[in-house]
Amino acid sequence: MQATFSIYRKQPGQGSKPGRSTYTVELADDATVMDALLKIRDEQDPTLGFRGSCLHGYCGDCTVRVNGKSAFTCTAKVAPLAGKEIGVEPIRNMPVVKDLISDWDAFLWDKIDMTKPWLEPNGSAADGELQIDDKVMARVRQAMSCHYCGLCDEGCTVLPVDFKFVGPAALTKASRFLFDPRDQATTERLHILERPKGIWDCVHCFEASEHCPREIAPTERIMEMRDEAFKHGISNDQVARHHHSFAASVKRSGWLDEGRLALESEGLTNVKGLMKLLPTAAKAIARGKAPIPYLHHKRPGADKIARIIDKAEAKEK
Amino acid sequence: MKYAFYPGCVSRGGCPELYPSAVRVAAKLGIELDEMKDVACTGAGVLPQYISDPINARTFAKAERMGLPMMTICSTCQGVFGQANLRLQDPEYRAKINREYLADEGLEYHGTTDIKHLLWVVMEDYGADKLKSMVSKPLTGLKVSPFYGCFLRRPPEVVTPTKEYNARKTYLEKLIDIVGAELADISGKGKCCGFPVLTANEESSLGMTAKHTGEAKGKGADCMVTPCPLCHLSLDGNQPRAEQQEGKEIGLPILHMPQFLGLALGFSPAEMSLKRHIVSTMAVESKVNMLA
Numbered sequence: 327m328q329a330t331f332s333i334y335r336k337q338p339g340q341g342s343k344p345g346r347s348t349y350t351v352e353l354a355d356d357a358t359v360m361d362a363l364l365k366i367r368d369e370q371d372p373t374l375g376f377r378g379s380c381l382h383g384y385c386g387d388c389t390v391r392v393n394g395k396s397a398f399t400c401t402a403k404v405a406p407l408a409g410k411e412i413g414v415e416p417i418r419n420m421p422v423v424k425d426l427i428s429d430w431d432a433f434l435w436d437k438i439d440m441t442k443p444w445l446e447p448n449g450s451a452a453d454g455e456l457q458i459d460d461k462v463m464a465r466v467r468q469a470m471s472c473h474y475c476g477l478c479d480e481g482c483t484v485l486p487v488d489f490k491f492v493g494p495a496a497l498t499k500a501s502r503f504l505f506d507p508r509d510q511a512t513t514e515r516l517h518i519l520e521r522p523k524g525i526w527d528c529v530h531c532f533e534a535s536e537h538c539p540r541e542i543a544p545t546e547r548i549m550e551m552r553d554e555a556f557k558h559g560i561s562n563d564q565v566a567r568h569h570h571s572f573a574a575s576v577k578r579s580g581w582l583d584e585g586r587l588a589l590e591s592e593g594l595t596n597v598k599g600l601m602k603l604l605p606t607a608a609k610a611i612a613r614g615k616a617p618i619p620y621l622h623h624k625r626p627g628a629d630k631i632a633r634i635i636d637k638a639e640a641k642e643k
Numbered sequence: 644m645k646y647a648f649y650p651g652c653v654s655r656g657g658c659p660e661l662y663p664s665a666v667r668v669a670a671k672l673g674i675e676l677d678e679m680k681d682v683a684c685t686g687a688g689v690l691p692q693y694i695s696d697p698i699n700a701r702t703f704a705k706a707e708r709m710g711l712p713m714m715t716i717c718s719t720c721q722g723v724f725g726q727a728n729l730r731l732q733d734p735e736y737r738a739k740i741n742r743e744y745l746a747d748e749g750l751e752y753h754g755t756t757d758i759k760h761l762l763w764v765v766m767e768d769y770g771a772d773k774l775k776s777m778v779s780k781p782l783t784g785l786k787v788s789p790f791y792g793c794f795l796r797r798p799p800e801v802v803t804p805t806k807e808y809n810a811r812k813t814y815l816e817k818l819i820d821i822v823g824a825e826l827a828d829i830s831g832k833g834k835c836c837g838f839p840v841l842t843a844n845e846e847s848s849l850g851m852t853a854k855h856t857g858e859a860k861g862k863g864a865d866c867m868v869t870p871c872p873l874c875h876l877s878l879d880g881n882q883p884r885a886e887q888q889e890g891k892e893i894g895l896p897i898l899h900m901p902q903f904l905g906l907a908l909g910f911s912p913a914e915m916s917l918k919r920h921i922v923s924t925m926a927v928e929s930k931v932n933m934l935a
């Protein structure tokens with residue numbers, strides 16, 4: 327089988343302009359994209375840079391984009407793509423060091439480091455080994471199976487507009503410790519996770535879960551941590567105001583008082599924040615589409631809805 | 644065709660143009676709506692699952708008692724409902740919710756309520772061919788970018804549980820074709836609009852608004868169509884602030900999916916309340932008014 331690859335190229339150092347190189351190679355019918363990259367490097371261009379480690383679709387070190395879709399080069403087969411030029415680029419949302427080699431420190435390791443990725447044991451056993459029943463660990467087992475391939479971050483909607491967002495991969499690592507029954511640092515962890523660029527910056531778009539090759543569901547892991555923060559009392563002031571106003575509105579009337587939510591989320595004494603809303607509010611009033619705060623009516627059945635919310639809150643506290 | 648209609652909060656709050664447009668369009672298509680009036684907000688992904696699952700189970704139980712499938716007009720309502728309904732398929736979990744929260748009111752959810760967004764209703768239950776036959780004013784020459792809202796695309800176990808549902812990921816493009824408009828496709832059509840982080844990270848939120856509307860504008864779109872009112876708040880309501888932040892003019896009108904369909908069904912821009920948008924829809928109105 328003959329296949330032609332158009333590969334993204336970039337030299338190290340700032341200011342170097344990225345380009346592309348095209349290579350045609352003879353490959354076995356069952357060849358992977360990694361086989362092709364190795365052959366190109368060995369036979370045609372020793373300067374081509376790419377990563378690889380386990381070569382069995384396990385470690386994620388070789389993650390790139392093949393024809394616009396994220397893939398492990400070591401498991402992506404060439405045969406279904408041959409016939410047309412095959413595009414290979416580094417994964418999105420990550421600074422490129424050289425060619426297909428991305429900066430994993432900036433992308434992942436530094437961010438994981440920010441989440442306190444170690445256990446703070448809540449006790450010690452007499453024999454020095456803190457053993458617990460396997461069943462108790464069920465909740466964190468999914469997150470523990472993450473091998474940091476980076477595909478969830480590659481699919482993330484937030485990272486392209488805000489690279490400082492901690493991102494689903496590092497947050498998945500954080501969930502592994504937050505929900506570990508042996509850990510005692512829950513409050514401290516939540517405070518770290520609730521900082522700007524943490525759990526509240528996730529848009530829960532489920533791209534991360536869709537991209538995860540191991541069904542770890544990073545989006546769900548982040549949502550669980552947000553629920554945990556809600557349960558413990560949200561420590562991020564602005565998010566807390568928003569969530570409390572939202573919950574109070576549903577409890578009061580059965581549905582959302584959007585006008586009041588907008589004001590209370592900013593903070594009723596936050597003049598600067600409220601002023602910011604003015605231009606849009608003025609336009610909305612002029613177009614007859616501004617929900618008037620505090621004139622919001624109660625829906626039938628609101629008392630029954632409030633009783634359910636009270637009960638749910640009491641059970642969790 | 645009859646549905647237990649769940650309009651959601653925003654269609655009568657921040658986007659009051661959506662509710663009447665959807666009701667008019669449904670009536671024109673002969674889709675009967677029995678509005679659910681004594682049910683709660685879905686929680687919109689803001690309320691934690693331990694609160695939203697019980698209140699949503701209550702809504703599903705009420706629809707089940709009405710003997711009707713549910714219809715939503717909001718991607719977020721649809722998504723939160725879909726995810727809750729999937730969890731409630733677990734008999735043990737459902738029994739717990741029934742026992743602890745619904746029994747007081749004499750309600751019980753049996754797990755049978757089917758929930759569909761209007762976009763899914765018209766494409767799946769009503770049918771593309773029948774819908775095409777109802778188009779009285781093809782929107783010829785109107786270039787339109789689709790924008791789904793996350794929850795009409797993901798998570799897959801809810802939106803596309805089997806292969807036969809994969810077409811759901813292209814329903815907006817099909818709708819654009821059915822009404823005779825031209826597709827201005829964008830890569831961000833299935834991404835987040837930015838609304839969920841407006842409170843936590845406004846800069847990031849407005850960045851997303853600018854990215855998607857800017858991409859559509861760059862593709863020559865006259866407007867964008869969305870089935871989600873929260874996306875509308877972000878893409879229309881916050882577009883001027885996004886323009887200011889990014890230092891560029893965009894000026895892209897954003898139409899709710901029922902408004903867009905309604906124009907092709909022969910409703911006037913006024914009947915579809917296009918004047919109630921933040922970004923002027925004049926360019927779209929002029930094009931539509933010039934059509935036969």
